[in-house]
Amino acid sequence: MSDFHIQLEDGTGFTCGAHDTLTRAGLRAGLAMPYECNAGGCGTCRYELLSGDVEDRYPDAPALTERDRRKGRRLGCQSVPRSDLTVRLNVEASAAATPVPRRLHAMLTSTSDITHDIREFRFRLDEPVPFLPGQYALLEIPGMDRPRAYSMSNIADGGSEWHFQIRRVPQGRATTALFERAEPGMRLVIDGPYGNAFLREDVARDIVCVAGGSGLSPMLSIARGMAASGALAQRRLRFVMGGRTHADIGGEEQLRALAGFG
Numbered sequence: 001m002s003d004f005h006i007q008l009e010d011g012t013g014f015t016c017g018a019h020d021t022l023t024r025a026g027l028r029a030g031l032a033m034p035y036e037c038n039a040g041g042c043g044t045c046r047y048e049l050l051s052g053d054v055e056d057r058y059p060d061a062p063a064l065t066e067r068d069r070r071k072g073r074r075l076g077c078q079s080v081p082r083s084d085l086t087v088r089l090n091v092e093a094s095a096a097a098t099p100v101p102r103r104l105h106a107m108l109t110s111t112s113d114i115t116h117d118i119r120e121f122r123f124r125l126d127e128p129v130p131f132l133p134g135q136y137a138l139l140e141i142p143g144m145d146r147p148r149a150y151s152m153s154n155i156a157d158g159g160s161e162w163h164f165q166i167r168r169v170p171q172g173r174a175t176t177a178l179f180e181r182a183e184p185g186m187r188l189v190i191d192g193p194y195g196n197a198f199l200r201e202d203v204a205r206d207i208v209c210v211a212g213g214s215g216l217s218p219m220l221s222i223a224r225g226m227a228a229s230g231a232l233a234q235r236r237l238r239f240v241m242g243g244r245t246h247a248d249i250g251g252e253e254q255l256r257a258l259a260g261f262g
C-alpha cells in the first residue's frame with residue numbers, strides 16, 4: 001500500500017504511511033500536532049474528517065464521548081488513513097521544538113526488578129536517537145494489536161540506551177507478555193520520542209514531581225536530567241510519591257545516587 005496525502009484546512013499538508021496514524025505522521029513531518037497520551041485516553045488529538053476514509057484502530061477509545069461520536073469527531077492517534085484525506089484540526093505552535101519521533105529498532109539488553117511489580121527494561125537502539133527528560137515512547141510489543149506507551153527513566157546521554165520502568169498490570173496483555181516472555185536479545189520497534197511534559201532546562205523555577213508506582217519513571221528521568229546539567233545545585237526538586245503499601249514505592253535508591261540529592 002502506498003502513502004496518503006493529508007490535507008489540513010489551512011493549506012498545510014503532510015504524507016502519512018499506510019500503517020501510520022495521523023498524529024504520528026504529522027509529528028514525523030515536523031508539524032506541532034495536538035496530542036498528549038497517544039493511546040486514546042486523553043482526546044487532545046480529536047479532529048474532524050472532512051473527506052476520505054480512515055481505519056479506527058480503537059473504536060471504543062475512552063477519550064471520545066457520545067457527543068464526539070455523533071459529531072463525527074475522531075482521534076488522530078488511532079486513525080490510519082485508507083485514502084487521501086482532508087481534515088479539520090488545530091495545529092499548535094507550542095509543541096514544535098521536541099525531537100521528531102521515529103520508528104526505531106532496538107534490542108533488550110537487561111532487566112532488573114525495582115519493586116515486587118515494577119521492572120526496569122533496558123533497550124539499546126540500533127542507531128542512537130536523543131530524547132528529552134520526561135518523554136515517552138510507544139513499544140510495539142509482538143502479538144499486541146496496539147503499541148503501549150512507556151516513559152523513559154534514564155536520560156539520553158548519546159541516545160543509544162532507552163530504559164523503561166514498567167508495572168505489571170494484573171491481566172494486562174502487554175505487561176504480562178513483557179514480564180513472562182521478554183528475554184535479553186529480544187528485538188522490537190520503539191516509536192518515539194513523544195510527549196510535551198519534559199524538563200525545561202531554561203526555566204529557573206523549582207520543580208515538584210508527583211508520582212505513583214511506575215509514574216516515577218519520567219520523574220526519575222527529569223531528576224537525572226537536572227543532575228546531569230548541574231541544575232540540582234540551583235533549583236529545588238521535590239518528589240511526592242504515592243503507593244498503596246510501602247512495597248509499592250521504588251526508585252529511592254536511584255534518586256539517592258544523584259549528585260545534589262539531599
Ligand SMILES: Cc1cc2nc3c(=O)[nH]c(=O)nc-3n(C[C@H](O)[C@H](O)[C@H](O)COP(=O)(O)OP(=O)(O)OC[C@H]3O[C@@H](n4cnc5c(N)ncnc54)[C@H](O)[C@@H]3O)c2cc1C
Nearest residue numbers: 037039148149150151165166167169172173174175214217
Ligand atoms: C503517556 C503514557 C505513559 C505511560 N508510561 C508508563 C510507564 O512509564 N510505566 C508503566 O508501567 N505504564 C505506563 N503507561 C501505561 C501503559 O501504556 C499501559 O497502559 C499499561 O502497561 C497496561 O498495558 P497492558 O497491555 O498490560 O494492559 P491492557 O491489556 O491494555 O489492560 C488490561 C486492563 O487493565 C487496565 N489498565 C490498563 N492500564 C492500567 C494501569 N496503568 N493501571 C491499572 N489498570 C490498567 C485496562 O483498562 C484493562 O482493563 C503509560 C501510559 C501512557 C498513556
